[in-house]
Amino acid sequence: MAKSRIELDICLQSPGKRAGDALLRWSDNANPLGVYPVPVACIVGKPGPTAxxxxxxxxxxxxxxxxxxxxxxxxxxxxxxGRLIILPAFNAPAVLASQRTSPLDGRNLNRAFPGDPDGGPTDMLADFLVSVLLPEADLVIDLHAGGKASVFATSALASRCDNKQLMQANLDLAAAFGAPFTWILGGFNDTRSLNAAALNAGVPMIAAELGGGGGADPIEVANAVAGVKRCLVHAGIISQNIPQAAPSLYVETRSIADNIYAPVAGLFDRRFQAGDQVEKGQLAGYVRSLDRLDNAPIPLHFSATGHVLAHGNRGYVVRGDMLAMLVCETEI
Ligand SMILES: [Zn+2]
Structure with a gap:
């Protein structure tokens, strides 16, 4: 397998705390001979596991x-x-542009794993994580949120798999994180995600969804800090007294046909919140036309009973936009 083309300018091994960059060399008109730096921090204590x-x-x-x-x-x-390897802005070009996908190649990094060292910049980043960082890790936590387009109920995401030991390790991490929902990723998990890459490598991992809207809600940030710390306590990397979270509800996607997508363009007049428990037939909202103000609003109803894990965050929607993402309670 070809070697990663991304180089770290800091040591990940020696004790101490240091910060540096992973140097993504991608030559384009904006940056012909420079690098796109991806910030990395490393904190190394006594010998122990790596998060x-x-x-x-x-x-x-x-x-x-x-x-x-x-x-x-x-x-x-x-x-x-143990050791923490921390990349708070892994897709740095996208973070600097405040956009979901990379401005360098338009790709979605969480649909690019396991990546390719000889591919474009997004493929190179995915490959760097899989080939350089993942082999160093005993556990992985990947923090997401709804971004500009959506709002999620606070949730941990754990992969279901045939390896019972690995699946239990994923569930234990999710329980330690302590979000109200644990979204079990099964057949609908995209095989090009970081969760899928960790699963293939046999490394315990959770992702998390932390609200959304494109900013940094202080309650969600505090939830994330406490959740990550509880995972580090669980792994034996830190010892702190952090209040235990309430038990999490296991949910999974039964069918994407349970979601509500906009049937036409218009204003979405939403009648529920992320995290709500809803019944089959319950009113979800209306799409109101701006083309003809005398057109009757189109009512939308939930087609299944469950919980709304996420909703779209756009006021004006177009046909096909996600308006509600429905999940059902599940047994483990
Ligand atoms: Zn995300």
Whole structure:
């Protein structure tokens, strides 16, 4: 397999706290001979497990980047039995542009794994994580949110798999994180995601969804900081007294046909919140025309009973936009 073309300018091994960059060399008109730096922090304490903490895979989701920046500031090497490798803005070009996909090649990083060292910049980043960072990791946490386009109920995402030990490790991390919902990723999990890459490598991992809207809600940031710390306590990397979270509700996607997508363009007059429990037949909202103000609004109803894990965050929607993402309670 070809070697990663991305180089780190800091050491990940020696004790202490340091910050540097992964140097993404991508020659284009804006930056012919320079690099696109991807910020990396490394905190190494006494020998122990390694946690790889990632945020900013999508560049318009800022709760995770702020939470990981707080942890980099707060945690000192003397507190650690193990090591933290932290990338708060992994898709740095997208984060700097406040946009979901990379401005360098238009690609979605969470649909690019396992990546390719000889591909474009997004493929190179995915490959760097898989070939350089993942082999160093005993656990991975990847923080997401709804971004500009959507709002999620606070949730941890854990992959279902045939390897019972790995699946239990994923569920244990989700329980430690302590979000109200644990979204079990099964057949609908995209095989090009970071979760799928960790699954293939046999490394325990959760992702998280932390609200949304494109900013950094302070309650969601605090949830993320506490959740990550509880995972680090669970892994034996730090020892802190952090209040336990309430038990999480296991949910999964039964069918994407349970979601509500906009049937026509118009204003979406929403009648529910992310996290709500809803019944089959319940009114979800109306699409109101701006083309003809005397057109009757189009009512939309939930086609299944469950919980709304996320909703779209656009006031004016077009045909096909996600308006509600429905999940059902599930057994493990
Ligand atoms: Zn995301």
């Amino acid at each position: 790889l903490l990632v945020a900013g895979v999508h560049g318009d989701e800022f709760e995770g980047p702020v939470a990981l920046s707080q942890l980099i500031e707060e945690i000192i090497p003397d507190q650690l039995t």
